[in-house]
Amino acid sequence: MNKKIIINNNLDYQKFLKKLNFYKYMYLTDYNIENNIKKKELDIIIKALSIKKRKERIAYLYDEGAKYIDKYYSEDLCQFKYNKCFLQRKRNDGSKFGCCRYCKYVISNKGCPTSNISCKMIYCKEALKNIKKLKLSDIDFFKCFSIFQRIILKIDYCSTREQVINDLYYGPIYWLIRSIKKGIDVQIKSSKIKKGIE
Ligand code: SF4
Ligand code: SF4
Numbered sequence: 001m002n003k004k005i006i007i008n009n010n011l012d013y014q015k016f017l018k019k020l021n022f023y024k025y026m027y028l029t030d031y032n033i034e035n036n037i038k039k040k041e042l043d044i045i046i047k048a049l050s051i052k053k054r055k056e057r058i059a060y061l062y063d064e065g066a067k068y069i070d071k072y073y074s075e076d077l078c079q080f081k082y083n084k085c086f087l088q089r090k091r092n093d094g095s096k097f098g099c100c101r102y103c104k105y106v107i108s109n110k111g112c113p114t115s116n117i118s119c120k121m122i123y124c125k126e127a128l129k130n131i132k133k134l135k136l137s138d139i140d141f142f143k144c145f146s147i148f149q150r151i152i153l154k155i156d157y158c159s160t161r162e163q164v165i166n167d168l169y170y171g172p173i174y175w176l177i178r179s180i181k182k183g184i185d186v187q188i189k190s191s192k193i194k195k196g197i198e
Pocket of ligand 2: 099100101103104105106107111112113114116119120157158159160
């Protein structure tokens with residue numbers, strides 16, 4: 001039999017969020033959750049709880065998170081021109097590609113070819129001069145992720161969307177091995193930049 005949870009106001013919603021740890025370990029149980037406050041984040045949690053395949057659920061939450069962050073930072077905070085952010089143009093020190101300069105995925109004149117939540121959350125304080133920094137904990141539906149997954153979402157820079165989803169799915173050992181390889185790639189790119197090869 002379906003269990004019914006009715007959310008009629010913000011207090012119900014906050015109580016529901018507090019119990020989310022319990023609900024998310026009950027993915028296989030059928031819940032009928034009624035969202036009477038028309039909150040988009042709650043709709044996302046309800047849909048995530050209904051996705052039984054773990055990897056699909058992770059990908060869904062990941063993509064919704066990326067959309068949420070893009071919407072929050074809708075303004076062009078880094079103001080790239082000719083591959084340089086506004087700070088690099090101001091410093092005029094020859095560096096380019098902003099915070100992406102050591103990443104092997106960045107594409108000249110196009111920027112990032114993928115969707116990386118860790119990178120989307122990182123801005124220097126000059127870029128954040130007129131906007132409050134968004135924290136992962138501000139995104140309610142990220143509470144559907146485990147603590148370890150939320151740590152990965154914070155620090156998995158220089159990785160493609162698919163790689164991050166795999167890290168979230170396969171867990172700590174997989175992530176650690178991949179991070180070592182990624183660290184080597186970053187070192188290689190950084191020494192090429194120092195030698196003026198890139
Ligand atoms: S966050 Fe700051 S340093 Fe990084 S690309 Fe944007 S303006 Fe440049
Ligand atoms: S993955 Fe991150 S560091 Fe690499 S290009 Fe994209 S935003 Fe930049």
